[in-house]
Amino acid sequence: MEERKLYSVAALAAVLTTLLFKYLLGSDIYTITAQYALLPSSYDPQPATLQVSKKTGKVVEVFGGIRKDKKVGKLINYGPSQILLPGLVDTHVHINDPGRSEWETFDTATQAAIAGGVTTLIDMPLNSIPPTNTVKALVEKKAAATGNIHSDLGFWAGSVPGNTKHLSSLLKQEGVKGFKSFMINSGVDEFKAVSPKDIEKAFKELSKSANKGHNVTMLFHAESSNKKTEKAIKKAIDSSNPADYNTYLQTHPVEYELDAIRTLIMKMRKYPLIHVHIVHLSAAEALPMIRQARADGLKLTVETCYHYLYFNKDDIPDGGVEYKSAPPIRDAANNALLWKALNDGDIDLITSDHSPSDPLTKNIESGDFLNGWGGISSLGLGLPALYTKMSADECGFGLSLGELVEAMSTKPAILAGLHGKKGLIEKGYDADFVLFEPESAYTLSENDLFYKHQISPYIGHTFAGRISRTYLRGVKVYDRHMGGILDKVARRGVFV
Structure with a gap:
């Protein structure tokens, strides 16, 4: 009898302790239940219960199933019409601020990000002025971004001819994830292309850091031209119509990419500690050469972009300069092979390569492919666009939503050194979430675009699914059902 009393007292004490714990933490922690959530254990969405700390912005606990017994604080329930996903990570965006804020700003770009479920951006070192090639330039860029970002933000620094001495110091700076180089004309005078000798100098310098245990990631725009080929191209298109996409396509032949990647692989064999990302x-x-390089143990990763998977050259009308990118969108057979490579794991991740400009620089009115800016505006559009292709099985490989999100969130986070913080719904990670409605079809209009200039080849396309809500570090920052961006003044983004 005495034993039973002691057991009852102990049980009561446990219950009271649990209630006290919930009371003390209730003001800080809240609970999300979702009928469908994408957890690390499966590519298939499943019921889940999450505890989130508003104070730390972290996921406190994750439980499989709808667990009413795990409710702490306020309960938010999401039903079967939407899927809870980890916040997307886009590691390839050109925000252009400072210096070309007439093209894009941190404020407008990061609004577009959270409206599209992208909670973390990694900004390219160009086309801002100055480009992020020195610590001083990085300080200027951070000053432009401070207080103006709605998503979290990191940076790629530039590796260009003559700045080798700055690389090691740049690598140590907060928010710098690695380096970006062009192997062909970048389109802006202040960011010069690197030669094979420049690449070797950078690899040699950064191998010192790699030898000390630092991860060194170098990104390359992998196209390289030569005077002989350029001369032949110029002759071939001399009398061609500049508004015809096929004219532009001739200016960036496949050989440009092959030659550049071949050069990179050769340099990597000499400096194997450098992680190269194409x-x-x-x-x-x-x-095939990428597969072989990986089989040989080289640290080589690869991305493709929304537009190479969504479009092919036959989709591009005369004068449709909003489709112009470098390298260019190629034919349908190439498009299918890229989807297969994604399915096979030969392509690691997908980014936007959001590279906007103003309508005048883009040559919207004249439709001149040869002289208009070569960049596609698409920040925040990747998930609905690619889900549409997959749900219609146009890609032909039966990819799941979970695999798509892995390529747009988990793997980009790993590339940027943010594994353990971003890219998964898991205990200890930032509470970055996106709610996706897979059956809410809509036709994209200019009014749906939050970046500075409402230019996009996707306008007028009907998407099968839609973003409904975005959370950044535990705070809901976007809700389509409540007017969109919830607080344009707060700008909750931080450097990561």
């Missing part, structure tokens, strides 16, 4: 792969013909 941005915006367009030419599927490069995949």
Whole structure:
């Protein structure tokens, strides 16, 4: 009898302790239940219960199933019409601020990000003025961003001819994730292309840091031209119509990508500690040599972009300069091979390569492909666009939503050194979430675009699913059902 009393007292004490714990933490922690959530254990959405700390902005606990017994604080329930996903991570955006804020600003770009479920951006070192090639330039960029970002933000620094001495110091700066180089004309005078000798100098310098245990990631726009080819191209298109996309397509042949990637692999064999990442792969013909380099143990990763998967050259009308990118969108057969490579794991991740400009620089009115700015505006559009292709099985490989999100969130976070913080719904990670409505079809209009200039090749396209809500570090920052951006003044983004 005495034993039973002691047991009852102990049980009561446990209950009271639990209630006290919930009371003390209730003001800080809240609970989300979702009928469908994408957890690390499966590519298939499943019921889940999450405890989130408003104070730390972290996921406190994750439980499988709808667990009413795990409710702490306020309860937010999301039903079967939407799927709870980790916040997306876009590691390839050109925000252009400071110096070209007439093209894009931190404020407008990061609004577009959270409206599209992207909670973390990594900004490229160009096309801002100055480009982020020195610590001083990085300080200027951070000053422009401070107090003006709605999503979290990191930076790629520039590796250009003549700045080798700045690389090691840049690598130590808060928010710097690695370096970006162009192997062909970048389109702006202040960010010069690197030669094979410049690449070797940078690899040699940064191998010192790699030898000390630092991760060194170098991104490359992998196209390289030569005077002989350029001369032949110029002759071939001399009398061609500049508003015809096929004219522009001739100016960036597949060989440009193949030659550049071949050069990078050769340099990597000499400096194997350097992690090389090829941005915006367009030419599927490069995949065999990429596979071989990986099989040989080289630290080589690859991304492609929304537009190379969504469009092919036959989709592009005369004068449709909003489709112009470098490298260019190629034919349907190439498009299919890129989807296959994504399915096979040969392509690691997908980014936007959001590279906006104003309508005049883009040559919107004249439709001149040869002289208009070569960049596609698409920040925040990737999930609904690519989900649409997949749900219609146009890609032909039966990819799941979970695999798509892995390529747009988990793996970009790893590339940027944010694994353990971003890219998964998991205990200890930032509470960055996006709610996606897979059956809310809509036709994209200019009014849906939050970045500075409402230019996009996706306007007028009907998407099968839609973003409904975005959380950044535990705070709901976007709700389509409540007017969109919830607090344009707060700007809750931080440097990561």
